[in-house]
Amino acid sequence: MSLFRGSMRTHINGHKELSEHADIITLVPEKVAIPLYFGTEMNPQILVQPGDEVKAGTKIAQFNSRFVVPIYSSVSGKVETVEDRLHQSLKKVKHVVISNDKKYTKEENPVLDYKTATREELVDFMMNAGIVGCGGAGFPAYVKYKDVKDVENLIINAVECEPYITSDYKVMENDFDLVLTGIKAMKKMSDAKKVLIAIKKTHPELIQSVSEKLKNEKDIECISVPDVYPIGWERTLVYQLTKKRYDKLPLEVGCIVNNATTAYMFAKALTTGEPIVSRMLTVSGDAVKKPCNVIAPVGSSAHDVIEACGGYTTDDVVVCFGGPMMGTTITTDDVCVERQNNAITVLKKVAIDEVACLRCGSCSDHCPSGLQPVRIVQANKLKDMARLEKLDVSKCIECGMCTYVCPSKIAVTENVRRAKRAYQMSKAKK
Ligand code: SF4
Ligand code: SF4
Numbered sequence: 001m002s003l004f005r006g007s008m009r010t011h012i013n014g015h016k017e018l019s020e021h022a023d024i025i026t027l028v029p030e031k032v033a034i035p036l037y038f039g040t041e042m043n044p045q046i047l048v049q050p051g052d053e054v055k056a057g058t059k060i061a062q063f064n065s066r067f068v069v070p071i072y073s074s075v076s077g078k079v080e081t082v083e084d085r086l087h088q089s090l091k092k093v094k095h096v097v098i099s100n101d102k103k104y105t106k107e108e109n110p111v112l113d114y115k116t117a118t119r120e121e122l123v124d125f126m127m128n129a130g131i132v133g134c135g136g137a138g139f140p141a142y143v144k145y146k147d148v149k150d151v152e153n154l155i156i157n158a159v160e161c162e163p164y165i166t167s168d169y170k171v172m173e174n175d176f177d178l179v180l181t182g183i184k185a186m187k188k189m190s191d192a193k194k195v196l197i198a199i200k201k202t203h204p205e206l207i208q209s210v211s212e213k214l215k216n217e218k219d220i221e222c223i224s225v226p227d228v229y230p231i232g233w234e235r236t237l238v239y240q241l242t243k244k245r246y247d248k249l250p251l252e253v254g255c256i257v258n259n260a261t262t263a264y265m266f267a268k269a270l271t272t273g274e275p276i277v278s279r280m281l282t283v284s285g286d287a288v289k290k291p292c293n294v295i296a297p298v299g300s301s302a303h304d305v306i307e308a309c310g311g312y313t314t315d316d317v318v319v320c321f322g323g324p325m326m327g328t329t330i331t332t333d334d335v336c337v338e339r340q341n342n343a344i345t346v347l348k349k350v351a352i353d354e355v356a357c358l359r360c361g362s363c364s365d366h367c368p369s370g371l372q373p374v375r376i377v378q379a380n381k382l383k384d385m386a387r388l389e390k391l392d393v394s395k396c397i398e399c400g401m402c403t404y405v406c407p408s409k410i411a412v413t414e415n416v417r418r419a420k421r422a423y424q425m426s427k428a429k430k
Helices: 119-128 167-190 204-213 234-242 260-272 302-308 362-366 373-381 385-390 401-405 412-429
Strands: 031-035 059-063 069-072 077-086 092-100 153-158 194-200 220-225 255-259 278-284 292-297 317-321 328-330 343-348
Touching (some): 119 167, 119 260, 153 167, 153 234, 153 260, 167 194, 167 204, 167 255, 167 260, 167 278, 194 204, 194 234, 204 220, 234 255, 255 260, 260 278, 278 302, 292 302, 302 317, 302 343, 373 385, 401 412
Parallel strands (some): 153 194, 153 255, 194 220, 278 343
Antiparallel strands (some): 278 292, 317 343
């Protein structure tokens, strides 16, 4: 079935003005709790124990199963405990809790000159530095570059199509030179013919300053993309820039897509040896006192991050990691920041008066994956897994669009998400 039967393009209010020009706050928490979690893999090799002294950048754990995923301390100080705590996936997960001595003594980790390094050395370096996709996905970035060939375009995604989020924008605005170093290293790793840096047209000053800095760069170009949702989704962005469609991976059409902050983090590791110990994340929404961007150590609690922005404006709030469309709602703000988190969105809770489905078809018309949410939900009610397969439920990217457009105020995305989980579980059992 072809994807993109839906409109793929809906303008939604971005609310970017809340945070994009506010001052950046640097958070110095008393302690951090670093989750030892990577998707379904929950058995890391833990390299520290309570009482150990660590530095910012000390390796504290590593997953070695399907992918190599090292985890580093984000602060210097003493390991207090290794304990099970609630994770943003709402599962209990092991965390290394470290009291912060606030000296930020750094571990001496290796650096690498991308100009003289081989492609293989760069891939290994990226893997060992624990660089993950920083746009929310958290997938180990090196995997995209391992043994690749025939790459036409390396696409740097600085689109931020979700409402409220401006962290990539701030990283690009603050230190594009370092982002560019990361991009050049990634270009070398991929052997891509061309690099396309995608920025939403709503940021004309950034587009102009980036284009200015690229004037003497061969094969690296800044492209302005329309202000529509979900233009930052990998599949939509590849289509927007190349007019090519793929089945599973962008590499099928000669593309690799990485987020701009990922390039920045990679460059930081290459030039200073520092893995992702802290990151920029947007804290915004209509229920936080001072929306802004915060540089927070990995393992900071959502509570500390939100407090740094003045706290909540009201008691009844909805908090999610990520944006309001694709983010994950958390049930307590004692949950901690991970390397991939680009935002915390805080919204006033509003009573939703859901009414019966009108069969208007709006959810199908707007679905960027060309799905039929109402049929999917019905099939799940009947536990009809064969029908769910036919309806391509696994192609749902949980973009939130069907809920956004539903005039009956039905939580369509949540219902489709449940159907997708049920289908995936039944498939895994087989
Ligand atoms: S959440 Fe899934 S079903 Fe709903 S619009 Fe997005 S991709 Fe389509
Ligand atoms: S948009 Fe809402 S009301 Fe319309 S068909 Fe979909 S679920 Fe029903």
